[in-house]
Amino acid sequence: MKFRVPDKLLPYIYVGPAYLYMAFFLLIPSLLAVKLSFSAPFTEGVFPTLDTWKWVLIEDGQRFWKSARLTTYYVLTTITIQTVLGLFIAILLNMKFKGRGVLRTIVILPMSIPLLVSAIGIVTMFGNMGTLNGLITDTLGWVDKDIPYMTTTIPIIYAEVWKNTPLAVLVILAGLEGIPDSVYEAARTMGANKWQQFWRITLPLAWPSVFVAFILRLAEAFKMFAFPVLVGTGTMGDVLSKLSWDEHNRAANAMRPESISSAYGLSMVMLALGFVMLVGAMYISYHWVRKRAQGGLTHAK
Amino acid sequence: MSTHKSLHYLTQASIHAILIFGAFIMLLPFLWMVSTSLKSPTEVLAFPPKFIPQKKLYYLAEDGTSSQVIEVLEETPETLTVRLMGSSVGGMAPQTLPRTSFTERRFLWDNYVKAWNTVDFPRYYLNTIFVALTVMFAVLFTSSIAAYAFARMHFFGRDNLFMLFLSMMMVPMPVYLVPTYLILSWFHWIDTYYALIVPWMAHVFSIFLLRQHFKTIPKDLYDAAVMDGCTHWTFLWKIVMPLSKSVLVTVALFSIIGSWNSFMWPLIVTHRDELRVLQVGLSYFSQENGTKHELLMAASTFCIAPLLVLFFLAQKQIIASFARSGLKD
Known part of the structure; x- marks a missing residue:
């Protein structure tokens, strides 16, 4: 007789392997981190206590809030640039022209370049003796003195945009390719020019995929870690996940307890969750309002 | 009519100009990597930097290594007295050597040989390929069955579990x-x-x-398959998977990129030399006592070469998979 898994159980068996993985390597670690963050920062064995959070948020709060502001600033600037630039590139790559395949490959190329190489490249470009200063000051002579780019937020923003825009391009391009040609044909026969086609057709129909790209990047952007560590000079790289990493290293050298590192990491997750939920809620309510407005319209008719 | 046509050409030309400029920006770090990999240590640090390495005089030793001539002090018909760069030929002391042992070169291809021989790259290559392929197959398997359950099955707590999954991306x-x-x-x-x-x-x-893609496969297809005695399992492997080739290629490629470029994790969890992967090998050139830029870039170039080939081959599939995955919903 053939053995059959009961239908009710089947879905759980399907998601089982992925869940087992997630439980072991993401969920349990995260819960352990939560537990750690509620144990005492400087005396061992005390649990539960709010001392760690108190230390992180209030006693050493200046560092935390500065870092939270910096992280938010980086996230918002990079994902805004990524989404707008991603939309622009996707629209261009959606046009039909010779060499499109090659260009599409080039656009997703930054994803394949090792972080170490990208980081050294960025530093070579923006450093005081770097290519950019060489070009602007020495070759073109626009400025007299070298500009200290590395003490600004520009290199990290540039690095994040360069590395992560391709994903936004892919997602938005997907949305654009889904728009049937017939819609444009209809618009053309009705005399819509290119500009109107863009605002009235391309943008509204691509909007959901632009939103997906934005949310995907938003969720991931708070994790930014490698570039701030490798490229950031001074306090320019002090994002929350880097503080968490620094504290972890201090813990490894038995200089500070692990609990502080967890608290930094978790506050980063909460910040990210907060932003994603905020944007999600805005999107849903926007749709709800629009639907109601449309409903009202049809009623009026 | 003709103005219309010329306008058309003008837009086409400007689109191309923008695209070529953008492609150049995207390619710049890559080109810089290859350019640096062909330079000598002195030229790497030269300021202002040159994109294409300049022609230079080199001294070729018998063991095949070469050193750049920094300065020519004295010339006779048979010999040159020079100051050499590099430790292999006695540091910075001036040397008098026969003219025949000098050569002019522009691109230092032997940076690649040097880099390849610095650490056990063949072993690291094998490790990386082994890890990348195993992870890839595992990811393809676990992700497709989970995605199938999320897309096609109804069970208690499905959407909440899915949200839990997604939020895990943020950790x-x-x-x-x-x-x-x-x-x-x-x-x-x-x-x-x-x-x-x-x-x-x-x-x-x-x-x-994968879930987004599986959702676009019509439900009628499943109903028809069930009529023919198909179970979820056979439906997934016989019908859904063949229909999802391009998404699977994309998932596979992303997975390979992920393992190929992961650096921190292998560094932390492995200590033995036999278990090193390529990225850890690369870090060897960038130590605290200074980065050997030209060797690092040469090594990086041969490390990512397989990825580039994969990228080029799979480019169409990647775009198609995003296009068909119904990300609009």
């Missing part, structure tokens, strides 16, 4: 690093291939991408 490495290390050490997996492979055997974004 940063410093949060899970220590606990994961502890879990691995409970299993005595530190410093084994398990540590490199097992924590990466499922991937949240892949599940998301």
Whole structure:
């Protein structure tokens, strides 16, 4: 007789392997981190206590809030640039022209370049003796003195945009390719020019995929870690996940307890969750309002 | 009519100009990598930097290594007295050597040979390929069955579980690093291939991408298949998977890129030289006492060459998979 898994159980068996993985390597670690963050920062064995959070948020709060502001600033600037630039590139790559395949490959190329190489490249470009200063000051002579780019937020923003825009391009391009040609044909026969086609057709129909790209990047952007560590000079790289990493290293050298590192990491997750939920809620309510407005319209008719 | 046509050409030309400029920006770090890999140590640090290496005089030793001539002090018909760069020929002391042992070169291809011989790259290559392929197959398997369940089956708590999955994308490495290390050490997996492979055997974004695609496969197809005696399992493997080739290629490629370029994790969980992967090998050129830029870039170039080939081959599939995955919903 053939053995059959009961239908009710089947879905759980399907998601089982992925869940087992997630439980072991993401969920349990995260819960352990939560537990750690509620144990005492400087005396061992005390649990539960709010001392760690108190230390992180209030006693050493200046560092935390500065870092939270910096992280938010980086996230918002990079994902805004990524989404707008991603939309622009996707629209261009959606046009039909010779060499499109090659260009599409080039656009997703930054994803394949090792972080170490990208980081050294960025530093070579923006450093005081770097290519950019060489070009602007020495070759073109626009400025007299070298500009200290590395003490600004520009290199990290540039690095994040360069590395992560391709994903936004892919997602938005997907949305654009889904728009049937017939819609444009209809618009053309009705005399819509290119500009109107863009605002009235391309943008509204691509909007959901632009939103997906934005949310995907938003969720991931708070994790930014490698570039701030490798490229950031001074306090320019002090994002929350880097503080968490620094504290972890201090813990490894038995200089500070692990609990502080967890608290930094978790506050980063909460910040990210907060932003994603905020944007999600805005999107849903926007749709709800629009639907109601449309409903009202049809009623009026 | 003709103005219309010329306008058309003008827009076409400007689109091309913008695209070529953009492509150049995207390619710049890559071109810079290749350009640096062909330079001599002195030229790497030269200011202002030159994109294409300049022609230079080199001294060729008998063992095949070359050193750049920094300065020519004296010339006779048979010999040159020069100051050499590099430690292999006695540091900076002036040397008088026969003219025949000098050569003019522009591109230092032997940087690649030097880099390849610095550490055990063949071994690192094998390790990386082994880890990348194992992780890839595991990810393809776990992600497709989970995505299928999320897309096609109804069960208690499905959407909440899915949201839980998605929110896991946000957990940063410093949060899970220590606990994961502890879990691995409970299993005595530190410093084994398990540590490199097992924590990466499922991937949240892949599940998301596959689920979006599976949702676009019409339900009628499933109903018809059930009539013919298909179960979920056979439907998934015989019908859904062949229909999802391009998404699977994308998931596979992203997974390969992920393992190929992961650096922190292998560095932390492996210590033995036999278990090193390519990225850790690269870090060898960038030590605290200075970075050997030209060797690092040469090594990087041959490390990512296989990825570039894969990219080019799979480019169409990647775009198509995003296009068909119904990300609009």
